[in-house]
Amino acid sequence: MIKREMYMKRIRPFIGNDLIKVMTGIRRAGKSVMLELIQEELIASGIDADNFICINFEDLRNVHLLNAMALHEEILKRAEQLKGKVYLFFDEIQEVEDWEKCINSFRVSLDCDIYITGSNAKLLSGELATYLGGRYVEFVIYPFSFLEFLELYHTVNPTASVQECFQKYLLVGGMPYLSNIRYEEEPSKQYLSDLFNSVQLKDIVKRNKVRDVDLLERIIAYVMANVGTTFSASSLVKFLKNEHRTTSTDTVLNYIKYCCDSYLFYQVKREDLQGKQILTTNEKYYIADHGIREAVFGGNMRDINLVLENIVYMELVRRGYKVTVGKTGTKEIDFVCEQRGEKLYVQVAYLLADESTVNREFGVYDTIRDNFPKYVVTMDEIDMSRNGIKHRNIRDFLTADEWN
Structure with missing residues (x-):
């Protein structure tokens, strides 16, 4: 099991205090781990594991607890039999009807430390914030970074070079479970x-009561492409019209x-760097x-320039950057990243194949006059x-400790 220290470093300061720790992210990204x-x-710090109450709400054995x-009754009953602080671990909490009222009640009535996971951003934007405003802290858990993938892939294929590992990563991505099937092509794809x-079914269609599943599938395919x-x-509405599907921009x-x-897709807004406003x-x-x-x-190999950009974007948010697309005049910088008042600019391309490509990729920075780090990231082996x-x-x- 990979220790995922990047996340533990962020979570550790909140362990044991009364803030509710919420871990969100796409299904199967490693929240349960x-x-x-x-x-x-907690055990290493001397806490008795008998004081842990752990429930996964996707386990059918817990179906009677889905309201x-x-x-509430079950947890109070179990907690009465324990001495000292109770540690509550609830996996996929959104399966419980009115769960947020329950969690708030535990926070008020029990001496407890609460950790919950969920696969929907509404956990925080709506239900949780209403009842627990200011009393929780969120950690988004992402699929494996290339560095994490590298560590795990080498347990399956110890002799693979970093280049070979990256070629594999380009195709299979970073979902943690794939190591259990040794990253074999067909089982991984399945x-x-x-x-x-x-x-699509549980977290999008079912949760949002989507009626027109065919339309949803077409929209997802378009965004993926x-x-x-x-x-x-x-522009998507026009595309769908050509596909003989009439819909509205609101839909x-x-x-x-x-x-x-x-957490299937992430939206990135565009920022006018000269006017300093979000478009x-x-x-x-x-x-x-x-x-x-x-x-x-x-x-993925045909659209490798887009996939490389996707990989870099996910690494930036994984490391805690707030990311926008930068517009400067007629040019566009792929990523303008901000963290604690510091900035970082990143331009991603497949290969710097000729002088015109070099001029284009480096030229996007011509009007940026600040001294923050500026990068061009490509598959080239020669430093230009x-x-x-x-x-x-x-x-x-992707494997650098920091960018400066």
Whole structure:
């Protein structure tokens, strides 16, 4: 089991205090493992594991606990038999009806430390915030980074070079379970397809009561095909019209929001760097795991420039950056990243094949006059850094401890 220290470092300061720890992210990204890692940490600090109450609400054995009152009674009954602080671990809490009232009640009535996971952003934007405003802290858990993938893939294939590992990562992505099937091509594809179907059915269709599943599938396919490409809801409506499907921009936007709420897609807004304002049209979208794209849609190697961009975006948010797409005049910088007042600029391309490509990729920084780090990230093996702009091979970029 990979220790996922990147997340533990963020969670550790909150262990043992009265804030509710909430772990969200796409289904099967490793949220349950994070609960196990936290339990290990608590045991190592001297906490008795008998004081843990752990419930996974997708386990049919817990089906009788899927409403707030039943869960409330069960936990109070178990807690009465324990001495000292109780540690509550609830996996996929959104399956419980009115769960947020229940969690709030535990916080008030029990001496407890609460950890919950869920696969829907509405956990925080709506239900949780209403009852627990200011009393929780959120951690988004993402699929494996390339560095984590590298560590695990080497347990399956110890002799693989970093280049070979990256080629594999390009196709299968970073969903943790794949190591159990040794990253074999067909089983991996089958697993990722089934995972996608589960996200679509349970976290999008069922949760949002989507009636027109065919329309949803077409919209998802369009967004997958166009990861990293700016488009508007109206352009998608026109595309669907050509497919003989009439719909409204509101419906398109709602369906895409459902996908973002389930952590399948991430929306990235555009920012005018000269006017210093967020633009309200033509956002970009990235998929949580590019391996899902390959399994469901295909073409990761054909669309490698888009997939590389997707991989870099996910690494940036994984490391805690707030990311926008930068517009400067007629040019566009792939990623403008901000963290604790510090900025980072990243431009992603497949290969710097000729001088015109070099001029285009480095030239996007011509009007940026600040001294924050600026990168061009590609698959090239030769360093072409110039004019203070750093050129990095994508493998080196993804495995670097920090960017400065």
